[in-house]
Amino acid sequence: MEKRDNYNVGADAPASKRRQGMAIASLVIGIVGFFTCGLAGLGTFTGIILGCIAVSRAGKKPQEYGGKELAIAGIITNVISLFISPIVAAIAIPNMVKARQAAHEARAISYVRTIGQAQHLYAAGVGRGHFADLHQLVSEGFLDGSLASGETGGFRFTSTPVNVPGLPPMFDTTARPLTTGALGNGNRSFGSNETLAVFQASGDVELKGTPPNRKPANGVPVE
Numbered sequence: 157m158e159k160r161d162n163y164n165v166g167a168d169a170p171a172s173k174r175r176q177g178m179a180i181a182s183l184v185i186g187i188v189g190f191f192t193c194g195l196a197g198l199g200t201f202t203g204i205i206l207g208c209i210a211v212s213r214a215g216k217k218p219q220e221y222g223g224k225e226l227a228i229a230g231i232i233t234n235v236i237s238l239f240i241s242p243i244v245a246a247i248a249i250p251n252m253v254k255a256r257q258a259a260h261e262a263r264a265i266s267y268v269r270t271i272g273q274a275q276h277l278y279a280a281g282v283g284r285g286h287f288a289d290l291h292q293l294v295s296e297g298f299l300d301g302s303l304a305s306g307e308t309g310g311f312r313f314t315s316t317p318v319n320v321p322g323l324p325p326m327f328d329t330t331a332r333p334l335t336t337g338a339l340g341n342g343n344r345s346f347g348s349n350e351t352l353a354v355f356q357a358s359g360d361v362e363l364k365g366t367p368p369n370r371k372p373a374n375g376v377p378v379e
Contacts, residue, residue, distance in 0.1 A: 160282035167186065170322070171248035174218075174219075174220060174221055174222030174223070175213075175221050175222065176210075176222050176223030176226060177322070178207070178210040178213070178223075178227065179206075179211075179222075179223030179224070179226040179227035179228075179230060180223060180226055181203070181206050181230075182203045182204070182206040182207035182210060182227055182230025182231065182233075182234065183203075183207075183226050183227075183229050183233060184230075184354075185199050185200070185202060185203030185206070185230070185233075185234060186200070186207075186229075186230050186232075186233025186234040186237055187202065187233060189216070189233070189234060189237035192223075193356055194247045196286055198283050198376060199234075199260060199373050200234045200237050200306075201238075201239040202232075203230055203231075203233070203234035203237075204231055204234045204235065204238075205260045206227075206230070207227045207228070207231035207234065208227075208231065209232040210224070210226075210227035210230075211224055211227045211228060211231070214227065223364070249265050250338070253338065253339060257340065257341065257342050257343060260309055260310040260311065260333070260341050260342045261333075261343075261344050261346075262344045262353055263309045263311075264309060264310075264311040264313075264331040264342065264346055265331075265332075265346055265378060266353055267303065267308070267309070267311070267313060267331060268275050268313075268329055268331050268346050268347070268348045269348070269352070269378045270299070270347070271293070271299065271303070271313065271355060272329060272330045272350075273327075273328075274289070274298035274299050274347050275287045275292050275293065275315065275327050275350070276350075277298055278292075278296065279325065285320075285325060286317060286325045287306060287317040287325055287326070287327040287350070287357060288314060288315075288316065288317060289315060289316050290306060290314060290315040290316075291304070292301060293315065299358070300364075304352075305330065307334065309329045309341075309344065310334055310335070310341030310342060311332060311333055311341065312331070312332050312333075312334055313329070313330065313331050313333065314328075314329065314330045315327060315328070315329040315330075316328055318349075318367060319327075319342060325350070326349060326350050326363045326367065326370070327349060327350055328347065328348075328349050328365070329347060329348045329349065330345070330346070330347045330362055330363055330364065330370075331345065331346040331347070332345045332360050332361070332362065333360055335347065336359060336360050343358060343359065344356050344357065344358055344359075345357050345358075345359065345360055345361045345362070345363055346363065346374050347362070347363025347364060347365075347375055349364075349365060351370055352369070353371075354375060354377070354378040355371065355372050355375030355376060355377055355378065356375060356376055356377075356378050357374050357375050357376065358371070363372065363375045
């Protein structure tokens with residue numbers, strides 16, 4: 157009867173009975189890295205190390221360790237992920253920031269309009285034809301408490317009455333981003349008044365009209 161040495165007997169053992177944990181982990185980390193920017197880099201290095209260890213063990217002790225092909229695939233996947241991740245991040249992060257800024261600005265426009273409606277409701281009731289400041293509108297229940305501090309959603313809000321002898325009561329509402337720039341809360345400021353028209357301008361600026369001309373000099377109507 158033909159004898160086989162221990163190496164060959166182990167090599168013929170079913171793959172399912174050999175340890176493949178590191179090989180599988182390496183491949184999984186590599187695949188996940190495609191969708192998570194390489195798990196901030198740390199994941200891809202971990203995947204490469206696990207894959208190399210798995211390949212080494214499978215070569216030295218094939219009777220105990222398997223999954224060499226999986227480990228090689230894991231190493232390749234992690235290396236690719238390592239080089240692709242910076243490209244993906246360079247594209248995705250600016251888009252995410254712009255989306256966040258757009259959301260802040262849209263919310264600011266909504267708040268400006270809400271403040272204008274509250275001003276007119278106040279004037280039609282307890283104000284007896286006159287407008288109020290932001291604090292009064294909140295304390296009288298015409299605005300919710302989120303505007304009590306004047307800051308919310310990355311913007312600073314003001315609303316003040318304008319009373320000029322011989323002219324009807326007026327008010328000015330402004331919304332200015334707390335920070336601007338590539339990573340700021342927003343890159344547009346907004347303003348409105350008793351006409352309820354909303355104006356916008358680039359940067360952190362105060363959009364207020366004059367008593368004769370209610371359109372801010374540097375403001376453009378929001379469409």
